[in-house]
Amino acid sequence: MSAVTETTTGRAPRGAGGIGQSARDSLVMARRNLIRMTRIPEVVLFGLIQPIMFVVLFSYVFGGSMNIAGSTDPVVYRNFLMAGIFAQTVTFATAGAGAGIADDMHKGLVDRFRSLPMARGAVLTGRTLADLVQTMFTVLVLTIVALMVGWRIHEGIPKALGAFGLLLLLGYAFSWIGALIGLSVRTPEAATSGGLIWLFPVTFISNAFVDSSQMAGWLQPIADWNPFSATVQACRVLFGNPGVSTSDAWPMQHPVWASLIWSVVIIVVFRTLAVRKYRSVAV
Numbered sequence: 001m002s003a004v005t006e007t008t009t010g011r012a013p014r015g016a017g018g019i020g021q022s023a024r025d026s027l028v029m030a031r032r033n034l035i036r037m038t039r040i041p042e043v044v045l046f047g048l049i050q051p052i053m054f055v056v057l058f059s060y061v062f063g064g065s066m067n068i069a070g071s072t073d074p075v076v077y078r079n080f081l082m083a084g085i086f087a088q089t090v091t092f093a094t095a096g097a098g099a100g101i102a103d104d105m106h107k108g109l110v111d112r113f114r115s116l117p118m119a120r121g122a123v124l125t126g127r128t129l130a131d132l133v134q135t136m137f138t139v140l141v142l143t144i145v146a147l148m149v150g151w152r153i154h155e156g157i158p159k160a161l162g163a164f165g166l167l168l169l170l171g172y173a174f175s176w177i178g179a180l181i182g183l184s185v186r187t188p189e190a191a192t193s194g195g196l197i198w199l200f201p202v203t204f205i206s207n208a209f210v211d212s213s214q215m216a217g218w219l220q221p222i223a224d225w226n227p228f229s230a231t232v233q234a235c236r237v238l239f240g241n242p243g244v245s246t247s248d249a250w251p252m253q254h255p256v257w258a259s260l261i262w263s264v265v266i267i268v269v270f271r272t273l274a275v276r277k278y279r280s281v282a283v
Contacts, residue, residue: 029126
């Protein structure tokens with residue numbers, strides 16, 4: 001029986017085929033979510049406007065007042081800033097993931113999915129994969145805007161692609177946090193609010209917009225060990241951008257490995273929790 005054939009027992013049947021079946025079901029759900037996104041283009045448009053506004057506002061409002069690597073040149077700050085803006089953009093997609101899942105639950109679509117012989121985690125995996133595709137498009141547009149305001153890559157295309165890979169991995173990891181939030185609240189509005197509240201301290205208590213050495217002493221270790229900071233530091237290293245932190249903290253000394261480890265740990269932990277939550281509400 002295919003993953004899209006509805007049963008008549010009223011109970012959620014088990015999907016067959018193990019990992020292969022789970023992958024196919026997840027791709028079917030990802031395709032469904034991508035089609036849905038194309039039918040609501042304003043969501044994609046608004047998702048593009050916000051990071052572009054951050055680039056323009058931070059670059060031209062704060063650029064001349066920031067001391068980066070001993071320079072107050074606005075161009076230097078723009079090159080410093082972009083790794084943080086890229087990371088902020090991929091993580092803010094978390095709110096969309098949570099709101100989308102909460103909306104499906106609110107409209108009763110999840111109840112329909114439960115009656116199909118599909119893998120339990122396919123609904124969530126499909127949603128996070130679709131959000132990843134949307135994030136890739138947003139990052140592509142943001143890269144063009146960044147180049148227009150003076151941002152440049154200095155370490156070659158292969159390392160730059162590695163940096164973008166780390167960014168997308170972090171975004172995918174955080175989308176599982178959004179999925180868990182979406183399953184834990186009752187309305188899409190609550191999921192959006194809950195998905196953003198915790199993101200602001202994560203992104204601002206970091207090295208994204210200022211060097212962590214300029215923070216209060218008790219905040220510096222928090223910023224240095226922030227998973228978000230590790231990815232930002234790794235991107236600055238791989239892009240060859242100024243302002244690479246000189247902190248002795250392990251994530252700042254080994255940012256690529258720290259970024260990979262943090263992202264994988266977040267995926268494993270929050271995917272497990274999200275799927276378990278989905279199964280509990282599916283009973």
